[in-house]
Amino acid sequence: MYNILICDDEKDIVSALRIYLSAEGYRIFEAYTGKEALEIVEEQEIHLILMDIMMPELDGIAATAKLREQSNIPVILLTAKSEDSDKILGLNIGADDYITKPFNPAEVVARVRSQLRRYTNLGGMVKKESRFCIGSIELDDAEKSVTVDGDPVSLTPLEYNILKLLMENPGHVFSSGEIYEKVWKDVALGNEGTVAVHIRHLREKIEIDPAQPRYLKVVWGQGYKMEKDKGAARE
Numbered sequence: 001m002y003n004i005l006i007c008d009d010e011k012d013i014v015s016a017l018r019i020y021l022s023a024e025g026y027r028i029f030e031a032y033t034g035k036e037a038l039e040i041v042e043e044q045e046i047h048l049i050l051m052d053i054m055m056p057e058l059d060g061i062a063a064t065a066k067l068r069e070q071s072n073i074p075v076i077l078l079t080a081k082s083e084d085s086d087k088i089l090g091l092n093i094g095a096d097d098y099i100t101k102p103f104n105p106a107e108v109v110a111r112v113r114s115q116l117r118r119y120t121n122l123g124g125m126v127k128k129e130s131r132f133c134i135g136s137i138e139l140d141d142a143e144k145s146v147t148v149d150g151d152p153v154s155l156t157p158l159e160y161n162i163l164k165l166l167m168e169n170p171g172h173v174f175s176s177g178e179i180y181e182k183v184w185k186d187v188a189l190g191n192e193g194t195v196a197v198h199i200r201h202l203r204e205k206i207e208i209d210p211a212q213p214r215y216l217k218v219v220w221g222q223g224y225k226m227e228k229d230k231g232a233a234r235e
Contacts, residue, residue, distance in 0.1 A: 002047040002048065003026070003045055004027070005031060005040055006049075013101075014030050021109065024109055033057040034059055035057045035058045037049065037063055038058070048073065048076070049076070051076070052077075068094035074096045075096055076097045076098060079101065097111055099111060134167055134170060137163075137167070153205050159198055163202060163216075166224065169226075174224055175222060176224070179195045179223070179224065180195050199224055
């Protein structure tokens with residue numbers, strides 16, 4: 001079963017598309033802003049996105065650009081006839097296709113099938129790794145759980161996402177600004193200190209000696225990283 005994310009600030013459009021695509025056997029996720037769409041992509045395995053251009057918080061163009069920084073999920077833009085320049089911009093920054101409102105249900109289904117077929121044939125549907133191990137720390141993203149030496153550790157959502165980012169990229173140094181933008185999904189704008197606070201709390205939960213961390217290291221003047229040479233492997 002393919003998972004399709006419908007993102008449009010007009011609930012009637014989301015509802016109509018859900019009816020059309022559910023009837024074809026697709027599992028549907030719904031979002032009403034670009035920011036919500038990106039959050040769902042982080043949490044769920046999404047195979048295709050129908051993305052409106054004009055939305056509050058984060059429009060479809062900006063959301064697609066952010067998505068393309070880390071994923072090749074097919075994106076079909078939902079556009080009004082007056083948005084020709086936005087269509088071109090959207091295609092240039094990585095959208096795969098567009099459908100003009102008001103749309104024909106049969107056309108929507110056909111374009112979705114076409115993009116999914118292309119995505120599958122080109123090998124784009126690679127299952128995300130969901131389990132990460134570094135030393136005694138294990139993160140299971142499918143279950144949203146973290147253990148240290150086999151004992152469960154309770155993390156806040158932000159702490160969990162910081163740890164996941166670092167464990168997905170062992171040895172890579174992320175600046176405080178990069179961590180903030182990837183985890184908080186917003187521009188840092190001086191919020192780097194917030195990252196330091198969450199890193200400290202995270203160390204207190206996963207390190208034997210938070211003052212002398214074995215895993216979550218600071219690289220002075222550059223940022224933070226997870227050590228990658230602790231006899232661990234990703235599965």
